[in-house]
Amino acid sequence: MRILYAFLLRLHPRAFRERFAEEMLAIFDEAPSVGFLGDAVLSLVRQWMFRPKQQPDAVAAQPSGMFQTLDTYTPRRSALIQGAVLSACFFWALVLAATNGGRPLQFLIGSPDPRPGLLSVTRSSIEPATPDATVRVPAPAAGPWFDFASRYFKIIYVLGGLDTDHDYVISAAEIAAAPAALRQLDLDGDGKLTAEECGHCLGAGYAPGCRGDNGSAGDEHGHIEWSREQLERFRAIFMSYNPVLAALDTDHDAEISATEIQNAPAALKRLDLNGDGRLLSVEIGPESVVRQILMDSTAAAPKQKGNSPRPRPRTAGR
């Protein structure tokens, strides 16, 4: 029992042990008691937890460790623990106030609204998302069709007029709005579209509606004298060559009449061979171009051969 008591005394802080351990052991030797063991344990806790640690003045005067004190003792451990707990609570409260503005915690996972903060933000670059937002995916700006269509849609005014969003695809909305789009091409206001108003030009300034930007043939002034029969034949060829113009000109008179303009949506829908509601390159491009595009796509992706829209049946020329 004495050994145990001496061991407990050795566990005391050095300053206390060196000062009083010998006297305490002398008392134990004089009147040994089991109760002294419990008293030593209590003393052990008391000295380590609730009593400041004494240190020499020279040590106290020198900065060392994590902090410096001007006193001749370092704070007791219980005070350090209390300080740590208080610091943690203060820091937690500070973070709570800074991140939540002092309001109760809100779990906003999946919410489109921004989380309230301490600093009021009057404007934000983050737009709240709406679940029913329409996402427009722009068409790829490269490929054989787009290289061709960028010029082709300029030459064929009807195509350029129908393709209001300039993606070289006639969408369902553009098909539905075709009458209004076609009427805007009627420059002379006669209610119908001539071949020239559809894009047929045989020379700059040849006829009303011909914009002269598709190249020309003839003399140095771009003028060639064509006979009336030649012109009518050229117009007929022009109107039958493009599938869109051919579909719109249902009576094959080389003009798109007011009635044909009115019935344009139904005529255009007949070109939708794959039934996706819109007109793609293989459905509105010239046959030679379509054939080349299909050959390129087949060579590039042979496994997807069956997925490509089948070539449209060409309308018979007049």
Next chain:
Amino acid sequence: MRDHAKFLPLNPATLHILLALAGEDLHGYAIMQQVSIQSEGRYKLGPGTLYDNLQRLLQQSLVQEISRAGSDARRRYYRLTALGRGVLAAEITRLEGMIREAKLHLQTTRAGKA
């Protein structure tokens, strides 16, 4: 008196130690025995409690260690300082006032019940 007030009130262990040292200089074990005698065996100090209080009393200069030849070299003797005596006197005065007040309250309560 103002200096004494900052030490008050004394805890029971401190009060008993100061009372034990008020009569004569004592070593630790003798203090424990004297405390037991003063309290008629009802209050017993362990060595840990005794020297924890003595450590604080030494730091506060209420008690001082004295050199005194004895039979056991491990024993150290402690003496009450003038400051310690004044603090003890102030504590006794405080306790007397408290006891007087308590008695007064008890008499008033008895008179009220009668």
